[in-house]
Amino acid sequence: MTSEFEIIIFYKYTFIADPVGFVRWQKKICEEIGIFGRILIAQEGINGTVEGTVEQIQDYERRMHAQDGSRGTFGNFSDVWFKSSPGTGKAFKKLKVKARSEIVSTGLLQHADIDPNKVTGSHIDAEELKSWIDQGVEFEIVDMRNDYEFAVGHFTGSHSSGMRNFRDLQKITSTLVAFKNKKVLTVCTYGVRCEKASGYLLQQGFKDVYQLHGGIGSYMKKYPGQDFHGSLYVFDERMTEQFTPNYTVVGVCVRCQTKSERFGNCAWSECHKQLIICEACGVQNIFCSTPCSFSKKSVPSIDS
Ligand SMILES: [Zn+2]
Ligand SMILES: [Zn+2]
Structure with missing residues (x-):
């Protein structure tokens, strides 16, 4: 598989003293290069996925690796490992760089x-x-x-x-x-x-x-x-x-059990859980659970 686009996934857990400043810098370089993706920054580190042309991605990696922890840099990112996949040019619709309390949310208070x-x-x-x-x-x-x-x-x-x-x-x-x-x-x-x-x-x-x-x-x-x-x-x-065209499909539709890799959502708007729902079953409302199907029914319609 060759592609002129490339997607890179990367993270590093390292103390970032100024996450907000780092967000600003990340936004600036991504905009300068012209790449889209999602990057989360916290005091504990950085976690991101971005897509661009092969040249744009090279430029991004070079600028990140130049952040070596010396004076005036945000931390040492000279050893960040970028995991690369062929892109499509449409993996992301925009650029999102956000400061958070964690780069992956554990929901743990401590x-x-x-x-x-x-x-x-x-x-x-x-x-x-x-x-x-x-x-x-x-x-x-x-x-x-x-x-x-x-x-x-x-x-x-x-x-x-x-x-x-x-x-x-x-x-x-x-x-x-x-x-x-x-x-x-x-x-x-x-x-x-x-x-x-x-x-x-x-x-x-x-x-x-x-x-x-x-x-x-x-x-x-x-x-x-x-x-x-x-x-x-x-x-x-x-x-x-996928990493080979000859892979085995293991996903099954939650409703009819046929093999599928098509994702849909639980029809209860406050749940919206992702589910595998095949094309044929996708034409109707599918709920992830009995409580969800009842919640739907218990909500009065807007007209009543
Ligand atoms: Zn189905
Ligand atoms: Zn549900």
Whole structure:
């Protein structure tokens, strides 16, 4: 697959003393270069996805790597690893650069306590995971992505954390408590969530916690169509990413169970949960749950 457009995903947990100033600088350079995407900045670091032409992306990476922590720079970003995918030119409609309290929201009040620079799972890369699988090492893969991301693709035999949103992190341990004394590997899209999620498991008393460095995307790139089946959900207009044309579709429509990778939303406006809904079922209102279908009915219509 060749493309004149490129999408890069990147993050770094590092103390940023002036997130608002850094937001301003990021906005300025992205506008100067002319790239779109979404970048979140907090005192704990940066997390972003941007798209541009290959030349524009090179320019962005060069400017980021020049931020080396010396005087007048916002921190050391000279070692940020940019994970690259072919773009479409329409992954983002605009540029959003925002200052937040966290670069991935855990919803934990004491979120400052899960600082990946202090506590995080041991990193293993795609090659190490491949050898674990091939050698039959005993371990459990815990997928730290949201349930709808898991639904469209996942590692064979892996366990969904069951989160609807990463802010549900504090609710997961009861589900996964059986693995407390086992070797656990956390996985997510490109790694940013596992830096925190693996640290959180360690804090909750899990004994032997690893995280997949570079995430599922790096594994799929290296071993397309192996061990991880289906598509990788991504948070831009592409919705999903594939690394081989011969991949197996694992997503199923929540209503009719036919294989599908088409996303829709729960029809209850206050829920709007993402669901796999096939083209044929998409013509009618689909609800994620019985309570949602009743909520809909209990709301008086505007005319009454
Ligand atoms: Zn259907
Ligand atoms: Zn719902």
